[in-house]
Amino acid sequence: MKTRSTNPPGRIKIMKALSTLMEKKDFDSITTSEIASEAGVTEGLIYKYFKDKKDLLYKLLEDHFQLFQKKIDASISGKTNAIEKLEVIINTSLESWTKSKVFAKILLLEVRSYPDYYKSRAYELIKVYAKTVATIIKQGVATGDIKKDTDHQTLTKIILGAIEHACLGDIIFERDIDIDHISKNICKTIFKGIQP
Amino acid sequence: MKTRSTNPPGRIKIMKALSTLMEKKDFDSITTSEIASEAGVTEGLIYKYFKDKKDLLYKLLEDHFQLFQKKIDASISGKTNAIEKLEVIINTSLESWTKSKVFAKILLLEVRSYPDYYKSRAYELIKVYAKTVATIIKQGVATGDIKKDTDHQTLTKIILGAIEHACLGDIIFERDIDIDHISKNICKTIFKGIQP
DNA sequence: AATAGTGAGTAAGGTTTACTTACCAAACAA
DNA sequence: TTGTTTGGTAAGTAAACCTTACTCACTATT
Numbered sequence: 001m002k003t004r005s006t007n008p009p010g011r012i013k014i015m016k017a018l019s020t021l022m023e024k025k026d027f028d029s030i031t032t033s034e035i036a037s038e039a040g041v042t043e044g045l046i047y048k049y050f051k052d053k054k055d056l057l058y059k060l061l062e063d064h065f066q067l068f069q070k071k072i073d074a075s076i077s078g079k080t081n082a083i084e085k086l087e088v089i090i091n092t093s094l095e096s097w098t099k100s101k102v103f104a105k106i107l108l109l110e111v112r113s114y115p116d117y118y119k120s121r122a123y124e125l126i127k128v129y130a131k132t133v134a135t136i137i138k139q140g141v142a143t144g145d146i147k148k149d150t151d152h153q154t155l156t157k158i159i160l161g162a163i164e165h166a167c168l169g170d171i172i173f174e175r176d177i178d179i180d181h182i183s184k185n186i187c188k189t190i191f192k193g194i195q196p
Numbered sequence: 197m198k199t200r201s202t203n204p205p206g207r208i209k210i211m212k213a214l215s216t217l218m219e220k221k222d223f224d225s226i227t228t229s230e231i232a233s234e235a236g237v238t239e240g241l242i243y244k245y246f247k248d249k250k251d252l253l254y255k256l257l258e259d260h261f262q263l264f265q266k267k268i269d270a271s272i273s274g275k276t277n278a279i280e281k282l283e284v285i286i287n288t289s290l291e292s293w294t295k296s297k298v299f300a301k302i303l304l305l306e307v308r309s310y311p312d313y314y315k316s317r318a319y320e321l322i323k324v325y326a327k328t329v330a331t332i333i334k335q336g337v338a339t340g341d342i343k344k345d346t347d348h349q350t351l352t353k354i355i356l357g358a359i360e361h362a363c364l365g366d367i368i369f370e371r372d373i374d375i376d377h378i379s380k381n382i383c384k385t386i387f388k389g390i391q392p
Numbered sequence: 393a394a395t396a397g398t399g400a401g402t403a404a405g406g407t408t409t410a411c412t413t414a415c416c417a418a419a420c421a422a
Numbered sequence: 423t424t425g426t427t428t429g430g431t432a433a434g435t436a437a438a439c440c441t442t443a444c445t446c447a448c449t450a451t452t
Contacts, residue, residue: 008428008429008430009429010429010430011429026309026310026311027309028309028310031408031409031410032409032410032411033408033409033410041430041431042430042431042432043409043410043411043431043432044411044412044413044430044431044432044433045429045430045431046410046411047410047411047412048429048430052410052411053409053410053411083391105309108308109308109309110309112304112305112364112368113222113223113224113305113306113309114222114224115222118368144392145392146390146391146392147389147390147391147392148392150385150390151377151381151385154362154378154381154382154385155381155385155390157358157361157362157378157382158354158357158358158361158382158385158386160357160361161354161356161357161358161359161360161361161362162353162354162357162358163357164357164360164361165353165354165356165357165360166350166353166357168308172308172314181347182350182353185347185350185351186350186354189346189347189350189351189354189386189389190354190385190386190389190390191389191390191391192389192391193343193385193386193387193388193389193390194342194343194346194351194386194387194389195279195342195343195387195388196340196341196342196343196344204399204400204401205400206400206401207400227437227438227439228438228439228440229437229438229439237401237402238401238402238403239402239403239439239440240401240402240403240404240440240441240442241400241401241402242439242440243439243440243441244399244400244401248439248440249438249439249440
């Protein structure tokens, strides 16, 4: 049995088209007819492959995130120390998000306001990412790499929040940031604290 | 000269109506006719007072944020130590944002994806808030309340990011959080660090 | 006291946009 | 040959956002 193509050319072109358009505009002001004409297909085809306009966005995010998660997994695979792991996660995340602004825009600005996003596969993947961080912290506390009295839930939020917020300004205003500088400073602050 | 009312009843009712509707639904799925009927006015009146549907959202955020900024200013007015100031800002922010979910939803989920938000008065106010935090940190570094080698820009992002991320889950899934627990742990982590 | 002007609001479209439904054509299996 | 699945088109629909033309009450001025 020849495995029937689950990803026909039209479908690929549609996703690529939205990705291209998102580089210049926000999701809300991109129309379906615009997506279709950019992809070189008709509007109706979008609805053959995607439930609605938002579903298309979730699928695009899913694709991007799959690659991202692989990078994350690869980056921590060699390390054993929890602090080291967190360091590379922070660095890899910042790098990926600033390199692919469209991906970051979808993740940080667009999907969150849509309730059905939280039922999507894309959101399931993001939970895996958050859990990766949380697990490293828990284990770090257990092994003593991290202070014993650390609340792992709060620390997870601080780290994820810091990464996001560091990217936000640069996504919105399309500036370029010094990833190494920022990730080093995030690590220094969180690891060593700021009180003299 | 009698000061002519700059805020007529219809305008107030429209803003109140959106606020009420936002408690149950997201902005995107609230229609203008729904807002009008909730307010007891006609659809056309919305466009007498607001440029478009989004402008109404920005004005609502502006109102909420004005009150918020007052609380923040009041909370730091007594303190002199930078660490103490940051502590109350974290606590007050978490408290305000979790108490008024609609406000937090607009601020953290809705407006950010709209480019013209960054030209609104609401956004100007948010910049003042961020600047408040940044200034406290700068002064703290100068006076020695905070470690000399601290990068104030990064620390600002960590703190704002931590506050936001701590609220996010609770806004989205409408859980209630233990503000004191979280704000204490955010402070402990950032101030003292996590390395043993 | 008549007139002109303004602020608050309505009513009824117009336009755009997301989505649907019916149809077409080629490849391929029976 | 004929039926079925797959990839794609074309035209239409309902509704959402927004506009335009109008009304009515009140105030200021001459």
